[in-house]
Amino acid sequence: MSGAVETSPRSTEAGHWGKEIRSDVHVAFEVRDGGGIEITLESRVAPYYGNAILEQARGVLDELGVKHARVSIHDEGALPFVIAARIEAAVRRAGMALGKRSLPMQHPLPAPSAKDRLRRSRLYLPGSEPKYYINAALHTPDAVILDLEDSVHRAEKDAARTLVRNTLRAVDFGPCERMVRINQLPLGLEDLADVVGESPDLILMPKVEDPQQVMEVDRMIGELKARQGIIRPVWIMPILESALGIENAFPIAAATENVAALTIGLEDYTADMGVVKTPEGRESQYARSRVVNAARAAGVQAIDSVFGDVADMDGLRRWGEASRAMGFEGMGCIHPGQIRVVHEAFAPTAPEIEKAQKIVAAFEDAQKKGLAVVSLGSKMIDPPVVQRALKLVERAKAMGVIS
């Protein structure tokens, strides 16, 4: 900007179009001093929704307080919540719409998410790729993550934030937990300001190295919730992605009671360590064990990283099974095809379930008889074993492995 006073551009754009683009829209926006609103539309769905798109665009501009502008819309079959987000992003880039928003129709919020809910799988959805959102829940991950961090180009952060906000509000994710991965601080705080109002269930914080960072995010979420009258929980899952982060695993996991889970990002961690990431993961054995231990110590879930080769289902299964054996309760998925394998890998095995059910039956029997000691055959069962069996049976039911 060469020291000059920064002024907003009069011509801006947002979104994407082209032969390879689906379910997105490109908006070119030009402020003018008079003449009202002029919109041109080119759309592959024009015969069906051309009028609806024009009407929506006028409504959005009106809500954002735009009186005079030329808007050129190049639509590739975007759904209404995407169109609204792209127009708003273009308008904001012109320095307009301060303090104003144009929110799409709200889909009813799912039930609030429990701190220790099932989190076997979380499906990553890039924050600038709307085509993946609408059917994400059909593939039944336990959670979806709308990602504002690594999958979004630096220049697209603002537009992605608006899109993710609209997505949280308008898209039906069914029973999936709705997660958002924000950027590193301080950019991440701007993300929070835009998305917390739409009640995400959980915020993933990347590259956490210090419990102070978690406390700062927790404080910001608390303030935003209070300001907007939100009472449902917004949990936090810090991602440890460096040697220092791993060293501070426990204080990070214990930083606030709103931390629900602790996870690890292996791409960055192995880069930080200067080691090669392998499908077997021996190079990160220590770090991952440390995460599990710290999470347990803080009373939160330990969640594993992702498995990067979407074609290698056997490798994914091996990884998932080993991960569960270490004490992780779930992992990330970068493709819907991974979800089923991950769920199978994190399910308790049939012998485990059978044994647990026997212990639970013995426990219930003892309860009925008023006995303090639970025994199975000739063996006495220790209380922690009973607790673990109860939890395993409950989880197996939640996973649909037993009825």
Add this chain to the structure above:
Amino acid sequence: MSERVELAHNAVGRAVPTMVNGRPQIPFLGVGKFQPRGRKATTPIRSNKDYPDSGDKRVPDLETALRKCGLRDGMVISSHHHLRDGDKVALMALETAAKIGVKDLLWFPSASFPSQKGAIELMERGVIHHIEGSMNGPLGDYCTQGKMRGMGVLRSHGGRYQAIQDGEVHIDIAVIAAPTADSFGNADGSHGKSACGSLGFAFADSTYADSVIVVTDNLVPFPCVPWQIQGNNVDHVVEIESIGDPAKIVSGTTQITRSPDRLRIAEFVARFLREAGIMKNGFSFQAGAGGIALAFVQYLKQMMKEDGVKARFVRGGSTKFLVELLQEGLTDYILDGQTFDLDGVKSMANDPRHVATSPFTSYNYHGKGNFASLVDAVVLGATEVDVHFNANVVTHSDGRLLHGIGGWQNCLFSACSILALPSFRDRIPVIVDEVTTLTGPGEMVDVIVTERGIAINPRRPDLLDAVKNSKLPIRPIQDIKADVEKICGGKPNRPKLGDRPCAVVKWVDGTVLDTVWQVG
């Protein structure tokens, strides 16, 4: 075309022309309601003495062959699509006719392909009067823009056979591209550098046309074995350098869809067959070469292995995935109407259990039965379906021609016809109130499988009952439609169609099911 076209409403309420290209038409009366009478068409008497004793029917080139067949203005020239988008012969024949100087031909392909867009120029020059056969891409646009002088007539593979047999279309000259042939005219599709598999689409033409020309780029000494086309029906044999582009005739590898949404649909279809009890020992199915259909075969294969189930036969279009079923002993036979990839072609050439079939065996309405109705389940696509289970396969939602009918209508006669499709594409709902162009009447469509659930036609309480205890998402079609409209932002506007018919869609019995209207 005369500007004033008289219309009648057929049994399903569609307005259809009563005259098409000068021939009176019977509006669709309902499935199985039309009872044609009389005798089938036939060919002029020919005698051995008029053909060389040596059996050598070669002529130097296509022009000589066409002249010897007495080519003149207004004749009907037929060609076939077994070389698909790689075919060079059909356009070569038409261009040769142009060179000879004839006008107003009716081109009667079993299907046309985008690479044949040169036919547009021949229509502009008056060489071709109009096309009766599937049109898509540039040819489809030419037709729906109302530029063709005659009306397009879209027929199923079986319907094409029926139209030939009952004399509605009389072929003057059939030009058959043959990957292998001998000088007597015996021809085969499964060998040679341009091998394509079955020549079934040309079978009717070889037996009912006045004159038959075989064009080959792989002439072998008599006998050409096996012969899918009998030389006894052939007048002339022409040898040329190349009948087609092998890369576009068959694909080297067939790709299964990688879209998770489409895989979900494919898996639902396979699970439906298993849980409805259709997948059992000795069963049969047909699936095309679309991404969902191929993925369906892979899911079903896994389930067949798990349950120890073997099919008696599967029907192609064959691909490597059907060939694998055969090789792994999961089916006794492949009955193959066309062959989509190299594995399919090789298998047909080498494995006697991989049998070439034709629209006569599979689909023909005037046959004494056909294979299509013997198939336990068929998996098909569609561009649109409506809440009455009517389906459109020929036009986009905006009325532009997109596909031919192919064997699609004929396959609906399977014991369980399944349409597998996404519930919307981009923002365009696929489940609508009323399909733009009716290609399959709702009473013929049993199951619609989408990523958002499976709708079973209420006319099939037996199927509803068969899966009532399954975990499959069985839903009323209206519910799925409501979901889609919510996602897409309300009901779509109906596209504005013109009031001038530019093509008709025939039902398998030759009656007129619907009209394709001029757009734009």
